[in-house]
Amino acid sequence: MIVCEDIDCIRAFIKSQKDKAAGLVPTMGYLHEGHMSLVDKAKELSDVVIVSIFVNPKQFGPNEDFNRYPRDLEKDKNLLISRGVDVLFVPSLGVMYDKDFSSKVIIEGISNILEGAFRPGHFDGVCTVVSKLFNIVKPQRAFFGEKDYQQLKIIQKMVKDLNFDIEIIPVPIKREQDGLAMSSRNVYLDDISRHRASSIYSSLLKAKKQFENGLTCVKTLTNIVKNNLDVDSIDYIKIVDKDTLEEKTTASKYDRILIAVRISGVRFIDNIEL
Ligand code: AMP
Numbered sequence: 001m002i003v004c005e006d007i008d009c010i011r012a013f014i015k016s017q018k019d020k021a022a023g024l025v026p027t028m029g030y031l032h033e034g035h036m037s038l039v040d041k042a043k044e045l046s047d048v049v050i051v052s053i054f055v056n057p058k059q060f061g062p063n064e065d066f067n068r069y070p071r072d073l074e075k076d077k078n079l080l081i082s083r084g085v086d087v088l089f090v091p092s093l094g095v096m097y098d099k100d101f102s103s104k105v106i107i108e109g110i111s112n113i114l115e116g117a118f119r120p121g122h123f124d125g126v127c128t129v130v131s132k133l134f135n136i137v138k139p140q141r142a143f144f145g146e147k148d149y150q151q152l153k154i155i156q157k158m159v160k161d162l163n164f165d166i167e168i169i170p171v172p173i174k175r176e177q178d179g180l181a182m183s184s185r186n187v188y189l190d191d192i193s194r195h196r197a198s199s200i201y202s203s204l205l206k207a208k209k210q211f212e213n214g215l216t217c218v219k220t221l222t223n224i225v226k227n228n229l230d231v232d233s234i235d236y237i238k239i240v241d242k243d244t245l246e247e248k249t250t251a252s253k254y255d256r257i258l259i260a261v262r263i264s265g266v267r268f269i270d271n272i273e274l
Contacts, residue, residue, distance in 0.1 A: 020047035024139035029053035034174040034182035059125030203228035235260035
């Protein structure tokens with residue numbers, strides 16, 4: 001696996017590949033099997049696979065966990081080598097953001113609801129860094145997890161709005177055995193909180209089951225989720241249209257339940273398709 005720390009390196013590699021289809025998997029590292037399912041999908045659909053690792057300060061709020069976000073580059077490298085990744089792009093802060101950097105990519109509307117309402121500016125940071133990665137790597141396809149469902153929808157909209165010539169491939173959520181969605185942040189949890197966190201997925205499943213039994217009232221379905229959670233606080237539980245993310249009052253097939261909760265100071269997001 002080639003490791004590139006600067007833009008010339010990655011561009012030289014891409015140029016050397018001529019017409020081969022490049023697949024990009026953007027990550028913030030501390031990789032787990034959720035990330036690896038993106039890598040595996042990228043391997044399946046691409047001639048060369050590039051994974052980026054960059055903990056992007058622009059998508060963290062002032063009171064968020066940028067400084068303590070978990071990092072283990074050596075472990076990540078070994079995992080990527082074992083999965084046959086061709087290139088790891090791991091730029092420093094200075095490589096991504098020059099001292100005079102002053103641009104921002106904003107996808108209006110959809111970035112301000114749900115996660116965006118609780119994390120102002122988060123998606124502007126995501127869209128800015130992903131645009132840069134797209135321009136640096138110029139992949140044919142890029143792979144994003146449904147774990148971050150709103151992010152996936154915003155990136156798809158960004159690609160459409162701004163005419164990036166890139167196909168966005170969504171990858172389903174990879175879960176632990178008890179259903180908790182895999183996340184780099186799960187390491188923050190002690191055993192008790194870790195156990196409580198499994199109520200997130202089980203409560204989503206309960207609502208989905210009721211929907212499959214014919215219940216379509218959003219208020220009732222959301223209450224089912226709420227009543228089965230073992231969490232400290234709920235930021236939101238919403239049932240939304242799968243593409244526009246507009247809130248529904250009556251649920252239909254393929255709508256998504258999106259949820260954000262907190263347990264012992266750790267924030268979790270998850271979602272499920274109805
Ligand atoms: P992150 O490193 O958290 O920024 O995530 C990088 C990419 O991996 C994003 O597209 C995420 O949606 C995706 N991802 C993270 N966790 C999972 C998971 N459990 N299942 C599927 N995709 C995931």
